[in-house]
Amino acid sequence: MTEVTELQSEVRALLEEEDIDTVVELLNNRHPAEIGGVIDELEAESAFFLFDRLDRRTQARILPYMQESHQLSMVQHLSRHAQARLLTDMNADERADLYQELPEEVQETLMPALAKAEREDLLRLTSYPEGTVGSVMTSEYATVPAHITARQAIERLRFQALNKETIYIAYVLDSDRRLLGIVTLSGLVVASPQEAVEDLMQTEVVNVHTDAPSAEAARLIADYDLLAIPVVDDNERMVGIVTHDDAMDVQEAEATEDIHKGATVGNLPGSLKETALTTLYQKRILWLVLLVFANVFSGGGIALYEDTIQAHVGLVFFLPLLIASAGNAGAQSSTLMVRAIATGDVVSRDWLRMLFREISVGMLLGLTMAIAVAAIGFYRGGYEMAMVVALTMIIVVLSGSLVGMSLPFVLNRLNLDPATASAPVVTFIADVTGILVYFAIASALLSVPGA
Amino acid sequence: MTEVTELQSEVRALLEEEDIDTVVELLNNRHPAEIGGVIDELEAESAFFLFDRLDRRTQARILPYMQESHQLSMVQHLSRHAQARLLTDMNADERADLYQELPEEVQETLMPALAKAEREDLLRLTSYPEGTVGSVMTSEYATVPAHITARQAIERLRFQALNKETIYIAYVLDSDRRLLGIVTLSGLVVASPQEAVEDLMQTEVVNVHTDAPSAEAARLIADYDLLAIPVVDDNERMVGIVTHDDAMDVQEAEATEDIHKGATVGNLPGSLKETALTTLYQKRILWLVLLVFANVFSGGGIALYEDTIQAHVGLVFFLPLLIASAGNAGAQSSTLMVRAIATGDVVSRDWLRMLFREISVGMLLGLTMAIAVAAIGFYRGGYEMAMVVALTMIIVVLSGSLVGMSLPFVLNRLNLDPATASAPVVTFIADVTGILVYFAIASALLSVPGA
Numbered sequence: 001m002t003e004v005t006e007l008q009s010e011v012r013a014l015l016e017e018e019d020i021d022t023v024v025e026l027l028n029n030r031h032p033a034e035i036g037g038v039i040d041e042l043e044a045e046s047a048f049f050l051f052d053r054l055d056r057r058t059q060a061r062i063l064p065y066m067q068e069s070h071q072l073s074m075v076q077h078l079s080r081h082a083q084a085r086l087l088t089d090m091n092a093d094e095r096a097d098l099y100q101e102l103p104e105e106v107q108e109t110l111m112p113a114l115a116k117a118e119r120e121d122l123l124r125l126t127s128y129p130e131g132t133v134g135s136v137m138t139s140e141y142a143t144v145p146a147h148i149t150a151r152q153a154i155e156r157l158r159f160q161a162l163n164k165e166t167i168y169i170a171y172v173l174d175s176d177r178r179l180l181g182i183v184t185l186s187g188l189v190v191a192s193p194q195e196a197v198e199d200l201m202q203t204e205v206v207n208v209h210t211d212a213p214s215a216e217a218a219r220l221i222a223d224y225d226l227l228a229i230p231v232v233d234d235n236e237r238m239v240g241i242v243t244h245d246d247a248m249d250v251q252e253a254e255a256t257e258d259i260h261k262g263a264t265v266g267n268l269p270g271s272l273k274e275t276a277l278t279t280l281y282q283k284r285i286l287w288l289v290l291l292v293f294a295n296v297f298s299g300g301g302i303a304l305y306e307d308t309i310q311a312h313v314g315l316v317f318f319l320p321l322l323i324a325s326a327g328n329a330g331a332q333s334s335t336l337m338v339r340a341i342a343t344g345d346v347v348s349r350d351w352l353r354m355l356f357r358e359i360s361v362g363m364l365l366g367l368t369m370a371i372a373v374a375a376i377g378f379y380r381g382g383y384e385m386a387m388v389v390a391l392t393m394i395i396v397v398l399s400g401s402l403v404g405m406s407l408p409f410v411l412n413r414l415n416l417d418p419a420t421a422s423a424p425v426v427t428f429i430a431d432v433t434g435i436l437v438y439f440a441i442a443s444a445l446l447s448v449p450g451a
Numbered sequence: 452m453t454e455v456t457e458l459q460s461e462v463r464a465l466l467e468e469e470d471i472d473t474v475v476e477l478l479n480n481r482h483p484a485e486i487g488g489v490i491d492e493l494e495a496e497s498a499f500f501l502f503d504r505l506d507r508r509t510q511a512r513i514l515p516y517m518q519e520s521h522q523l524s525m526v527q528h529l530s531r532h533a534q535a536r537l538l539t540d541m542n543a544d545e546r547a548d549l550y551q552e553l554p555e556e557v558q559e560t561l562m563p564a565l566a567k568a569e570r571e572d573l574l575r576l577t578s579y580p581e582g583t584v585g586s587v588m589t590s591e592y593a594t595v596p597a598h599i600t601a602r603q604a605i606e607r608l609r610f611q612a613l614n615k616e617t618i619y620i621a622y623v624l625d626s627d628r629r630l631l632g633i634v635t636l637s638g639l640v641v642a643s644p645q646e647a648v649e650d651l652m653q654t655e656v657v658n659v660h661t662d663a664p665s666a667e668a669a670r671l672i673a674d675y676d677l678l679a680i681p682v683v684d685d686n687e688r689m690v691g692i693v694t695h696d697d698a699m700d701v702q703e704a705e706a707t708e709d710i711h712k713g714a715t716v717g718n719l720p721g722s723l724k725e726t727a728l729t730t731l732y733q734k735r736i737l738w739l740v741l742l743v744f745a746n747v748f749s750g751g752g753i754a755l756y757e758d759t760i761q762a763h764v765g766l767v768f769f770l771p772l773l774i775a776s777a778g779n780a781g782a783q784s785s786t787l788m789v790r791a792i793a794t795g796d797v798v799s800r801d802w803l804r805m806l807f808r809e810i811s812v813g814m815l816l817g818l819t820m821a822i823a824v825a826a827i828g829f830y831r832g833g834y835e836m837a838m839v840v841a842l843t844m845i846i847v848v849l850s851g852s853l854v855g856m857s858l859p860f861v862l863n864r865l866n867l868d869p870a871t872a873s874a875p876v877v878t879f880i881a882d883v884t885g886i887l888v889y890f891a892i893a894s895a896l897l898s899v900p901g902a
Contacts, residue, residue: 435771
């Protein structure tokens, strides 16, 4: 991406010289993402100065590529009239996203300034709860009637091109807006011009409901290699499409969310750099404090064995090591399983098979780690200590692995999100069992002096 | 996806009745991913029986959607001649992927059976190392000359449609195969038929080098909302494209890899369900054993303070709690940072700003958790104990957070992968500092009885 950095410096230099015309010319040919990126890096004042000089259609195209806070500041600098025109020029889904971010008073003054069609479209698109397919779809999809010829269909798509997100897929609907089939522009171009759309269209079309999680639309687009997926409402009427580029954004956001959840961080609203510190605090503190209280149980386990510890204070040497090992092995298993469930690689009925596999792997891991810790144990406390730590290691690693493997399935069955709770709960269980197993074995095998 | 399960049962029932013709008819209209999914679930024998009855073009389309082990077993059941025809019918990139998975002896007998063009294409596509753009691109992209009209270009694309991955983007090359620009099918359809391609084409085209990581191509496709990105070699000659659907697969595989790395699991070759147990063991054991030895330092820290522990055995109660808290806070920070670096949200020059933000957040988190642990400390060991654990908590959570935030930047600077080492190293540092800080504060503040 050095090219963008270069473009950036050029723009800066030209702005210093107040040569705005050359800047506009320079940016005209670039991809909207690049123009947005360049403006994002400018100070607020020059940013708006430049943005204001671009033509409206360019403004509408670059805005969605800018950082959210910058989008808002650009829009809020415009007159109400200019805001309304800009929103009208934007794609329906991007318009809805931007509108939802605007302060309420701006929303209220803006709404009456929009034409009826845009107003209704906006109200509908913003009515779907966040995280659903409805909230990421666009209403601007191309349609063609079933009875016309391929040549006529291409002609119709020509005229729809400007206002639709894509004309590469055209939807064939009945009078109730129910989906009869789809034709692709490629299919229309290849077909003989006189062939009828109804003879060309594919009728088995994968679709998704407005209320489904947006991740489901992304998954179907990925699994079926689609350009776009049609979205239907409760009455099976077509109400929008989700396109491949939005699916990629959803897929990336989902992965980020799952990665954060795996480290006990709640769902962040957007860019980490832009998130308010108070929000960040809120998203992080919950599990941290819960785990403080959960660890009282670990402490409780230790308190049970204070006499053993007094007698063999050397046991404490291995405590962090054994707890950490159980937790690490458990976290590995649960992470593997949570991700495999999220990507659809593993489903509920695979549980027993995965459990058997995990017994073998967990046993092998436990044995290897037991050998490592036995060597250290022998060096620190002789034969008896080696026995205690090795035996503990095998048990805690195997049980940590099995818990780690099973918990995501259980949470999934209970319709709880495996990504949120698996890692911390597995670590907690591994900690407590690790402590109890360790001291129980130690009390049994080590001779208490003076006893 | 209930529909696929239904299709599955229908197919099973029909196969029981040996009514293969109805099965083939039933599957004919379905998406290749669905057909592949249905065959994937059958027992090996019925799977091949059904696969063999499908026409060659369908076989070529569904194979890439099947599980890898099943793909191989289908292909290996075919005669050499049938194998060669099947590979010829497949898309270039999917053919290359399948070919690379075949056992060497099959590769050797197969290669001479392919036509020269396919053979050379295959050799070239399989020559790029895994993980590079070259290894995921396809060589089947559409081209048009610069000097022809839009109408002529559409006519040319009609004839290329069957053999190209997409005709929605056509590449305009000079005589050295250097990229002059691109035209979209939509642009050609909308344009006046007499307009020249060279006047219609976009000339500022984002491209990517064969040797770049495949994740870079996926990122550019996501950032620029592209249908496909052109791939160029060292001499700036165009050699292929990466399409949006392959980019989604790359993006998902990258996220999976990063999620696994975050839990100290190495890069798995594919499906978790399909991975051999020995591979799984190998990918998991490395960091687990490294961390056993790393934790000897934690034990060493404890050994330093054995007298303090003997005198105040109640201190051990809080040991897992404090270590875990430091580790949890550190893991949160490092996970947030690793992901933000991976998605491009945060870059190296943001480090100082992120550090300052983390000081505030870490301090707030530490204070909140200190209050929680002070209450438990007071209950267990009175005012002095509350002081010791609260003070320790603030220090370890803040330092854990700062280390967690900084380490990914440092690793990134050293050109090491932040995803691999951040989590375990942060946890290790948090463990050791947690122990040292805790017992140092305890030794200083608690009166040693009999001293």
